[in-house]
Amino acid sequence: MGWAAGIVVLPMGGSMTESHAASGPVTFGDGDARADQMHQAIDQWLAELCDAVDAARASEQFQQWLDVQSRFHDYSHRNTFLITLQCPEATKVAGYRTWQDDFDRHVIEGESAIWIWAPIITSRCPECGDGPTYHEQNDCEYDDTPPDEWADGVVGFKPVPVFDVSQTEGEPLPQLETASEGDADGLVTALVEAATDLGVSVEIVDSEAWPHGDAAGVCRHVDGDPHVQVRSDDTAAVAGTLCHEYAHALLHDPADTVGKEAREREAEAVAYVVGQQFGLEMDGSARYLAAWSDDDSEQLLTRCERIREVSTRLIDAVDIG
Secondary structure: OOOOOOEEEOOOOOOOOHHHHOOOOOOOOOOOHHHHHHHHHHHHHHHHHHHOOOHHHHHHHHHHHHHHHHHOOOOOHHHHHHHHHHOOOOOEEEOHHHHHHHHOEEEOOOOOOEEEEEEEEEEOOOOOOOOHHHHHHOOOOOOOOOHHHOOEEEEEEEEEEEEEHHHEEEOOOOOOOOOOOOOHHHHHHHHHHOHHHHOOEEEEEOHHHOOOOOOOEEEEEEOOEEEEEEEOOOHHHHHHHHHHHHHHHHHOOOOOOOOHHHHHHHHHHHHHHHHHHOOOOOOOOOOOOHHHOOOOHHHHHHHHHHHHHHHHHHHHHOOOO
């Protein structure tokens, strides 16, 4: 899952947003205040995007989050928000001891930690979901099994420090197999093969027989199940369109035309994240935030969560080999 005990290794980069360039990345204080500051930083970032007068600049900041999400797709949307705010150029992160013990690398003296959320895992009451201590204090009367027989689960989250590879020095990292990156032909094949796992049927239609005008792809429901059609084109375009239409299939009911423009931007954002993950050149869009101009912070947060969940599901379903 890429928590402090592990490492995410992806060969891609990023850049600092203009809004943080002058004052530097966001930093958090010590001790008990840190968790509240992390929550507040996320809320403020979302609020600023919603209230931004300069839509193009807001969209650039939002697209930067998409870039971070593509590099850390196993992370929660809240953790990728935090990485975007603190170190948007991060590509590979791990905990202090993990760098030392697993990779023979050391954090450079004076480097500041990147703070993210890590799960607190302990035994949980099957009824109320609390750990033993809180279970004793609440009103839950469950006593069918003793606490030492309860299954483990997530009962909360805590701030943990991680560091990007650029903040470390030492032995070179193991080389990853990257031959498939940027291989549009292989990605198209893998996307088509992923359709069964995604619960979607897919059809690549020859351009001469394409019945849907200027549209590059469509998603409809056939007998209640999503069916994607994509017009035959160069393989990079087909790959991007497949990702876009899969996003519609997993996110949206095609019969619902309310908020169509906003849903198009959601699907476009998913396609961007997935394409970036597999090394395809993906066109950005300055229209992301413009389509969601009526959203408040909570609605934008929900959209980001949906984008993260669907892009992660797509990435995990694709097996390029």
